[in-house]
Amino acid sequence: MDYKETLLMPKTDFPMRGNLPNKEPKRQEQWEEMNIYKKVQKKTEGRPLFVLHDGPPYANGDLHIGHALNKILKDFIIRYKSMTGYHAPYVPGWDTHGLPIETALTKNKKIKRKELSVAEFRKLCAEYAMGQLNNQRTQFKQLGVRGDWDNPYITLTKDYEAAQIKVFGEMAKKGYIYKGLKPVYWSPSSESALAEAEIEYHDKKSPSIYVSFEVRDGKGLLSGGEKFIIWTTTPWTIPANLGISLHPDLEYVVVKVNEDKFIIAHALLEAVTDELDWENPEVVQTFKGQEAEEIVARHPFYDRDSLIMLGEHVTTEAGTGCVHTAPGHGEDDFYVSKRYGIDALCPVDEKGVMTEEAPGFEGLFYDTANKPITEKLEEVGALLKLSFIKHSYPHDWRTKKPTIFRATAQWFASIKDFRQNILEEIKEVNWYPNWGETRLYNMVRDREDWCISRQRTWGVPIPAFYGEDGTPIITDETINHVSELFAEHGSNIWFEWEAKDLLPADYTSEHSPNGNFTKETDIMDVWFDSGSSHQGVLEGREELQRPADIYLEGSDQYRGWFNSSLSTSVAVTGKSPYKTIISHGFVLDGNGRKMSKSLGNVMVPSKVQKQLGSDILRLWVSSVDYQADVRISNDILKQISEAYRKIRNTFRFLLANLADFNPNTDRIAEENLEEVDKYMLYRLQNLVENVRGNYDTYEFSPIFHQIHNFCAVDLSSFYLDFAKDVLYIEAKDNKRRRSIQTGYYEVLTTLVKLLTPIIPHTADELWEYIPGVDEESVQLTDIPEPRKISDMETIVPKWDHFMEIRDDVLKALEEARNEKVIGKSLEAKITLVPKEKKSKEVLQSMEHLHQYLIVSDADIVDNANETKEYKYIDIAVEKHPGEKCERCWVASETVGNDAEHPTLCSRCATVVKEHYTV
Numbered sequence: 047m048d049y050k051e052t053l054l055m056p057k058t059d060f061p062m063r064g065n066l067p068n069k070e071p072k073r074q075e076q077w078e079e080m081n082i083y084k085k086v087q088k089k090t091e092g093r094p095l096f097v098l099h100d101g102p103p104y105a106n107g108d109l110h111i112g113h114a115l116n117k118i119l120k121d122f123i124i125r126y127k128s129m130t131g132y133h134a135p136y137v138p139g140w141d142t143h144g145l146p147i148e149t150a151l152t153k154n155k156k157i158k159r160k161e162l163s164v165a166e167f168r169k170l171c172a173e174y175a176m177g178q179l180n181n182q183r184t185q186f187k188q189l190g191v192r193g194d195w196d197n198p199y200i201t202l203t204k205d206y207e208a209a210q211i212k213v214f215g216e217m218a219k220k221g222y223i224y225k226g227l228k229p230v231y232w233s234p235s236s237e238s239a240l241a242e243a244e245i246e247y248h249d250k251k252s253p254s255i256y257v258s259f260e261v262r263d264g265k266g267l268l269s270g271g272e273k274f275i276i277w278t279t280t281p282w283t284i285p286a287n288l289g290i291s292l293h294p295d296l297e298y299v300v301v302k303v304n305e306d307k308f309i310i311a312h313a314l315l316e317a318v319t320d321e322l323d324w325e326n327p328e329v330v331q332t333f334k335g336q337e338a339e340e341i342v343a344r345h346p347f348y349d350r351d352s353l354i355m356l357g358e359h360v361t362t363e364a365g366t367g368c369v370h371t372a373p374g375h376g377e378d379d380f381y382v383s384k385r386y387g388i389d390a391l392c393p394v395d396e397k398g399v400m401t402e403e404a405p406g407f408e409g410l411f412y413d414t415a416n417k418p419i420t421e422k423l424e425e426v427g428a429l430l431k432l433s434f435i436k437h438s439y440p441h442d443w444r445t446k447k448p449t450i451f452r453a454t455a456q457w458f459a460s461i462k463d464f465r466q467n468i469l470e471e472i473k474e475v476n477w478y479p480n481w482g483e484t485r486l487y488n489m490v491r492d493r494e495d496w497c498i499s500r501q502r503t504w505g506v507p508i509p510a511f512y513g514e515d516g517t518p519i520i521t522d523e524t525i526n527h528v529s530e531l532f533a534e535h536g537s538n539i540w541f542e543w544e545a546k547d548l549l550p551a552d553y554t555s556e557h558s559p560n561g562n563f564t565k566e567t568d569i570m571d572v573w574f575d576s577g578s579s580h581q582g583v584l585e586g587r588e589e590l591q592r593p594a595d596i597y598l599e600g601s602d603q604y605r606g607w608f609n610s611s612l613s614t615s616v617a618v619t620g621k622s623p624y625k626t627i628i629s630h631g632f633v634l635d636g637n638g639r640k641m642s643k644s645l646g647n648v649m650v651p652s653k654v655q656k657q658l659g660s661d662i663l664r665l666w667v668s669s670v671d672y673q674a675d676v677r678i679s680n681d682i683l684k685q686i687s688e689a690y691r692k693i694r695n696t697f698r699f700l701l702a703n704l705a706d707f708n709p710n711t712d713r714i715a716e717e718n719l720e721e722v723d724k725y726m727l728y729r730l731q732n733l734v735e736n737v738r739g740n741y742d743t744y745e746f747s748p749i750f751h752q753i754h755n756f757c758a759v760d761l762s763s764f765y766l767d768f769a770k771d772v773l774y775i776e777a778k779d780n781k782r783r784r785s786i787q788t789g790y791y792e793v794l795t796t797l798v799k800l801l802t803p804i805i806p807h808t809a810d811e812l813w814e815y816i817p818g819v820d821e822e823s824v825q826l827t828d829i830p831e832p833r834k835i836s837d838m839e840t841i842v843p844k845w846d847h848f849m850e851i852r853d854d855v856l857k858a859l860e861e862a863r864n865e866k867v868i869g870k871s872l873e874a875k876i877t878l879v880p881k882e883k884k885s886k887e888v889l890q891s892m893e894h895l896h897q898y899l900i901v902s903d904a905d906i907v908d909n910a911n912e913t914k915e916y917k918y919i920d921i922a923v924e925k926h927p928g929e930k931c932e933r934c935w936v937a938s939e940t941v942g943n944d945a946e947h948p949t950l951c952s953r954c955a956t957v958v959k960e961h962y963t964v
Contacts, residue, residue: 049933049950052962053774054783056702060815064694066659070807074187082825083192086128087135087589089826096132098123099584099594099624100193101607102141102201102576105178106150109185111633111641111678112600114651118667119630119746120598121191125803126741129829135589136193138186139579142175142202143505144572145236145444150174164503164541171504172202185652190660190806192825199583201575207506208533209582210575214509215525216618222460223498225510225518227390229373229380230497232452233442234398234412238501239456240442240449244573250439250448252279253416256322256366256430257423258308259290259352263342267333272300272307274343274354275318275430277365279437281419282412285404286372286391287345289353291382292335293360296367300331311367318366322431335360340386346428348405357382374453390453396501398450412450457499457508457568464617465490471612471622478628478744479673485604486612486627496613498571505569507540511549512564513557523550540565577610580623593621598628628744630672636679649678658687661805665690668750668804689754693801694808696757699766700794701815703773707787709818714781714788716836722898723789725845726765728835729756730793735832737800746804753800761793764849771897775934775954777961795819799829847888847918848898851878854916855899861914862923872935875903875926877910878919885918902926902937933958 077083098120103113120136127134151157151170159167183195199206217223231240258273274290292298297312303324310318312332319327341354359378360369373383374392383390393403400407400415406422407415423429440449461468468490477483499508509528511519527550531539540548545565554561584592592615599607608627615623634640635647642648654663666686670676716724733756740748769786776783795816802809802824813824821827855878859871868874876899880886889895889906896904903926913920926937931951938951947955 047958047962049954049958052933052958054706054776054778055774056699057705058698058702058815060698060701060812062695062698064659064661064690064808066661066807067656069811070190070655070660071188073807073810074190077192077823080822082823083136083194085823086192086825087133090128090133093131093133095591096127096134097584097590097594098127098134098136098596098598099579099590100137100139100199101597101599101603102139102199102579103182104144104146105140105142105175105182106146107178109182109651111649111651113182113186114189114663115630115633115667115672115676116598116600117186117191118189118664119628119672121189121193121664122668122741122746122803123596123598123744125192125806125825126829129799129802129825129827130738130741131828137197137199137583137587137590138183138191138193138195139199139583140175140179140182140201141572141576142172142179142200143569143575145238145502145504147171147175147178148502148504165538167503168538168541175202176200188655188660189651190664192806199579199587201506201572201579201582202536204533204536205586206578206582207537208529209586210506210570210578211509211525211529211532213578213581213614213618214570214574215520215522215529217459217614218520218525219522220464220617222463222617223457223520224460225455225457225499227453227455228458228495229375229377229390229392229451229453230456231440231449232396232398232454233445233447233449234396235445235447236442236502237396239454239497239499244443244571245440245449246443247438248441248446249436250441251434251436252439253281253420254279254431254433254435255281255420255423256318257284257346257370258306258428258430259343259346261309261341262344262351265338265341267337268300268309268331268341272309274309274368275366276368276370278370279435280375281416281423282394282400283370283372283375284346284419284423285348285393285400285407286374287352287370288350288373288388288391289355289371289379289383289386290343291355291357291360291369291371291379292338293358293367294334294336294339294356296335296360296362298333298335298338298367299329302328302330309368311362313362314365314367347422347426353386353388355382355386375451377451380453392453394450394452396454413448456497457510457566458495459498459574459613459617461490461493461496461613465493467620468612468616471616475622475624476626478626482601482604482627482629486608489605489609490612496571496610498574499568500571502569505572506537506575508566508568508570509540510566511545512566513555514560514562515557517557518566519555519557519563523553571610573606573610574614576607577614580611580615581618584623592619592623594624596626596628597624598630601629601631603629628673631675634675634677636677636682638675638677654683658683659807661807662687662690664804664806665750668746671747689750690805690808692762693754693757696761696766697794697798697812700761700790701812703769703790704787704794704817706778707784707791707817709791712779712784712787713791714785718781718785719788720782720785721837721841721845722765723785724835724837725841726760726789727792728838728842729760730796731832731835734796734800734830738829738832741803749800749804753797756797764852765789765793768898768900771900771934771936775957777957791818796830798824799827802827802829844888844891847884848892851885851888851918852899854919855901855921857916858914858921858923859901867923868925871900872902872930873925873937874901875905875924875937876901877905877907877913877922877924879907879910879913879921880919882918889919902928 124134124136152159231245233240256277258275261268261270261272264270299312301308338354339356343352345352371379373380374390393401394412395401398412400410402408442449472487545563580592584590611623736752737749772782798809798812809824862868910922913922928937928939929941930937931941931954932949933954940952942948944955
């Protein structure tokens with residue numbers, strides 16, 4: 047007979063190849079049809095609520111790899127929580143206002159902005175944003191991210207804008223909102239004010255000049271004609287100079303150089319001497335900064351005074367200790383000058399062009415003006431040195447172009463008024479990684495005011511009215527009315543209706559006795575938009591709650607969404623909007639470089655999906671230490687694909703060996719399981735405990751490595767390997783065989799559940815092939831909690847030590863194979879000489895020892911010749927003298943003993959006789 051027909055070989059229709067790029071879209075369609083999100087929510091209803099609040103990505107352009115990292119990490123958490131006792135709704139969101147959308151329309155879509163009304167242009171912006179949103183939504187779903195995609199929150203919707211207006215109104219009511227003139231970051235390229243969160247630093251080459259200001263009135267301290275020296279890297283601000291700041295406590299010196307007398311800080315004398323190539327400078331007078339207060343110097347080329355003022359901001363770290371003070375172009379300059387009754391002069395317009403308030407330079411772009419201004423200084427003899435330096439300089443993070451400081455009337459949120467409360471709330475938050483606390487704390491600690499107004503079109507209008515006398519009007523009555531109008535009509539009516547129509551009926555104000563009102567034309571900073579989501583979404587959506595359990599975003603959001611959300615929430619509620627902050631790093635290429643089109647190293651999620659599948663991308667996310675910067679490349683993804691194949695093939699082998707197993711009728715009770723199966727289930731429980739612990743602390747890379755290791759080492763190299771001699775060879779209902787299958791079944795179902803949050807497409811595919819499961823999707827199950835396995839007190843020490851002994855045996859077999867003593871390990875007969883009592887007891891207590899070691903025979907003796915020494919035992923390996931059984935391939939001296947089956951060993955002959963008809 048053909049003995050192959052008597053073997054119980056593995057059988058499964060679960061394919062070896064994942065073919066993920068083709069299968070995943072169909073799986074996603076299936077999820078859509080069955081509305082898996084809704085079914086999960088229904089199943090977990092009534093459980094404790096867990097809220098991960100989605101930070102809104104910007105609705106412009108295709109997804110980049112950073113988007114994928116972010117959304118997949120969130121999906122891990124949501125899926126895990128819904129499988130471990132929580133009700134975890136996930137409401138995705140989008141940020142839809144701001145300059146990039148305006149730019150996309152005017153540049154890419156060739157919209158002629160000036161031919162449209164504001165309201166018409168805003169409608170086009172909204173249409174464009176929704177188109178981009180729909181594109182991104184499709185791409186997020188292709189990543190396998192599960193959420194309420196049909197009902198996201200969007201910052202341009204009526205309900206959201208209405209909620210945002212209430213946040214603004216509540217802050218205004220508490221006195222935190224004001225309008226004032228002060229220098230702010232200004233982006234000439236965007237023609238708008240910027241907040242600190244919208245600034246990034248890049249190197250810039252700038253002129254470095256030393257300029258002298260001659261003393262006109264020395265106030266009795268100086269005789270006149272001496273010259274204060276200032277240093278600046280912004281010559282274009284010299285036309286706006288109205289003073290020079292000294293530190294009150296610093297010592298200053300009058301230094302004679304040839305026929306000139308210069309004034310600088312004593313501490314910087316040596317550095318300035320070197321810089322200006324002075325020979326034999328002579329100190330002729332010293333004084334404290336405070337003695338020079340209100341001395342008057344002359345502007346180098348305008349007929350006006352430059353007042354000597356005192357300021358604590360002056361340092362001796364660089365320059366001369368005499369600080370050029372232009373109150374229209376610097377925050378410190380502004381506040382110092384204000385104390386002396388000097389108003390800001392800002393001779394630069396919104397485009398960065400010099401105005402007629404800078405005679406001789408009007409019409410020049412500020413950066414272009416540097417050269418003629420420097421030439422003018424040289425002409426009048428005030429330029430002492432010109433050089434160029436490369437230094438870190440603030441840039442607009444959207445246009446990547448330099449910013450300036452420019453004094454304009456803006457709306458501010460006064461952070462300093464409730465800063466201490468924010469700092470106290472920061473201490474109550476859980477931080478992953480923990481340095482996040484220090485980072486945000488330091489940002490808030492140093493923050494004064496948040497400039498929230500923008501001179502743009504596409505955004506939520508600042509709901510302020512003005513009376514006839516120019517006084518801003520923001521009251522509970524006006525805020526509530528505007529909020530209701532926005533909830534009904536949307537914010538576009540602000541630009542479609544007159545001010546009187548936007549006010550409550552019969553509204554009167556002492557500031558407008560004639561009933562004439564105007565309205566603010568500035569819009570709110572987009573960070574105020576997204577930063578209001580705790581009100582518009584967490585409070586506004588019935589299924590969510592404030593505070594959220596988690597905010598999870600990139601590390602750039604400490605200055606962005608983490609910051610603005612905390613500020614607005616503490617201002618309105620006194621509390622943080624989140625309990626936990628998790629931040630992730632940026633995605634770099636395989637060499638650790640930033641991705642850029644010019645380098646040709648950009649990795650696009652959609653391309654990875656089409657080539658390898660989303661589950662490979664998701665598995666990559668689970669493999670990296672995401673809290674730092676992470677790397678991705680084709681080589682890295684190739685390694686991940688190999689790991690995926692290993693895991694998939696492990697599952698396939700488990701499934702194939704459960705083909706004739708019905709868990710309802712064939713499962714062996716735990717107390718009757720074989721020791722090895724109990725031991726493997728014990729190892730499985732340890733894995734469950736560790737994996738759940740890592741999920742609970744949002745550490746995913748250990749999960750990937752632990753499960754991969756369990757598949758490769760515990761299963762493939764041991765449990766799946768030795769068991770073939772039982773699963774294939776013994777009779778179908780053999781107790782040892784059913785015991786192993788019972789172990790396999792629990793291992794399989796447990797591992798699939800543990801991996802469901804990470805590779806849901808594959809997990810759901812596997813689920814369809816597992817016998818005896820009731821749920822239509824593994825997503826509708828719970829991840830098991832680790833349980834105690836009986837008799838582990840004696841079994842674990844014994845089997846742990848056996849695994850150590852087994853390592854010795856594997857080394858010995860490998861050496862014998864290299865020496866051509868044996869080929870396959872089943873050709874071997876081994877003799878084991880235990881070195882100590884423990885090893886001897888373990889080996890002697892082992893039934894089926896040769897099977898566990900995958901050899902044909904294993905003898906335990908006290909002494910033997912020609913053994914090699916290993917850690918726990920001495921071992922001799924020889925070729926087994928018996929013949930190879932045709933059915934089980936084990937070498938045995940019993941082959942040929944049965945006349946009916948002369949090519950079989952006695953074990954196989956018995957199985958065949960009892961269970962198969964010849």
